[in-house]
Amino acid sequence: MKLYNLKDHNEQVSFAQAVKQGLGSQQGLFFPLELPEFELTDIDAMLEMDFVSRSSKILSAYIGDEIAAHQLAERVKNAFAFPAPVAKVSDDVACLELFHGPTLAFKDFGGRFMAQMLSYVSGADEQITILTATSGDTGAAVAHAFYGMENVRVVILYPQGKISPLQEKLFCTLGGNIETIAVEGDFDACQALVKQAFDDEELKKAIGLNSANSINISRLLAQICYYFEAVAQLPQEQRNQLVVSVPSGNFGDLTAGLLAKSLGLPIKRFIAATNANDTVPRFLGNGEWQPNATVATLSNAMDVSQPNNWPRVEELFRRKTWRLTDLVSGAVSDETTKSTMRELAEIGYISEPHAAIAYRMLRDNLQEGEFGLFLGTAHPAKFKESVDEILGQELPLPKELAERAELPLLSHYLKADFAELRKFLLK
Secondary structure (H helix, E strand, O other), rough: OHHHHHHHHEEEEEHHHHHHOOHHHHHHHHHEEEOOOOOOHHHHHHHHOOHHHHHHHHHHHHHHOOOOOHHHHHHHHHHOOOOOEEEEEOOOEEEEEEOOOOEEOOOOHHHHHHHHHHHOOOOOOOOEEEEEOOOOOHHHHHHHOOOOOOOOEEEEEEEEEOOHHHHHHHOOOOOOOOEEEEEEHHHHHHHHHHHHHHHHHHHHHHHHHHHHHOOOHHHHHHHHHHHHHHOOOHHOOOOOOOOEEEEEEOOHHHHHHHHHHHOOOOEEEEEEEEEOOHHHHHHHHHHOOOOOOHHHHHHOHHOOOOOOOOHHHHHHHHOOOOOOHHOEEOOOOOHHHHHHHHHHHOOOOOOOHHHHHHHHHHHOOOOOOEEEEEEEOOHHHHHHHHHHHHOOOOOOOOOOHOOOOOOOOEEEEOOOOOHHHHHHHHO
C-alpha cells in the first residue's frame, strides 16, 4: 500500500511507514494512493460475512500484501473483540452503537487496531512514544489499547476541566506506561502542541515520536469497517435508501464513512452534524474557511474548531469527483441537544449529547422513503452528570466506569507551552 502526503504529493510511504510516522512533512496527512472499489456482487457477499472476516477483507484492500492475510485477520480479531449493534429507535431510524468496547466509545475500534498494527510493524527493541491530544474519548481508547505494551510510552494531552469527570477517570488512573497531562487551554491548544512536537525533528528522533489521533491512517482505516457492519444488519429495503448522520468534531469518523462509500457501500448520503463549533457547516454554506475560537459545549468531544481530517474529506471528494455541496451539514445548539435527548428518552432510547446531535440533524433532514442511521459514539454513562440532570433520572454505571470512578487521578498539569511539553517528553 502506498500513501502520499496531502501537503507534498512527492512524499510517498508504505502503510508500515505511515503507521510509524503518523504525519508527513509540513504536518501533512497521509492518504491512499489507490482508492480500491468492490463490485456490487462482492459487496453483497461481504455483507453476509461475519464482522472480523469482512473487516479483514476491507483492510486487505488498502494494505495489500504488506501484511499476510492470515496475520491481518489475527490482528483484526484481537482488535475487534466486541460488537457494533444497530439498535432500532423508530420505524425509520436506528442507532449504530459503537460503545460496546472496553472504554465505551467508538475510538476503541481505531485505538486497538492501531496498537495491533504498531506492534506488528515495529522492531522488538524499537522505543516508541505515542503523543496524542484528546477531547475526551481518544485518550481512554488509546490508553487502554497500549496499556502495558513493552517499549511503548503513551503521553496524552487533554484540556483541563473540559472533559467529563468519568472520561478523565477512564484514562488518567492507569499509570504505568500511560502518562496524562491536563493542559491549561482547549482541545485545539492541545492539538497544536502535538503538531509542534511533530515539527521538531530532534525531538522526534530522540523519543521515537508517533501519534494515535485519527491523523494516523491505521485508526482511520479501522473505522471504515463498522459502516459495513451497520449495513450488514439492515434488511435490503433499508440499505437501498440509507442516510447516515455522523456527530463530527475532528471529522475522522465522517472520513471513514466516506471511504466506505468510496469502496462501494450503498450509502445514499451523509450528514455531518456539529455543535456550536461549526467551521465546516459555515464553510459548506459560504465557501470560506473561517474557524472561530473553540467554545465549550455539552458535546465536549466535538469541541473542535479546526478539524484535522477535513483535508482528507476534500481530497476524497476531489478524487471521486463528488460534489461537496451534496454533503449536508449543520450545527446544533446545547439547548436543542438537551431537548433532543429528552425527545429520544420519551420514545424509549437513552442517548448522550453527541449522538443526540447526530439524531437531531438526521430527523430534520430525513426524507420520506429514506432510512436513517445515526452514530452512537459513546455510552451515555460517560456523560452521567449531564445525562442524569437533563433526563431527570439516575443512570447506572457500567462496570468499566464503576471500577475506575473512585481511583485517584495521576495527571500532570502544564500550561499550553511547547517548551514545557518538550522538557517533559525528554525527561
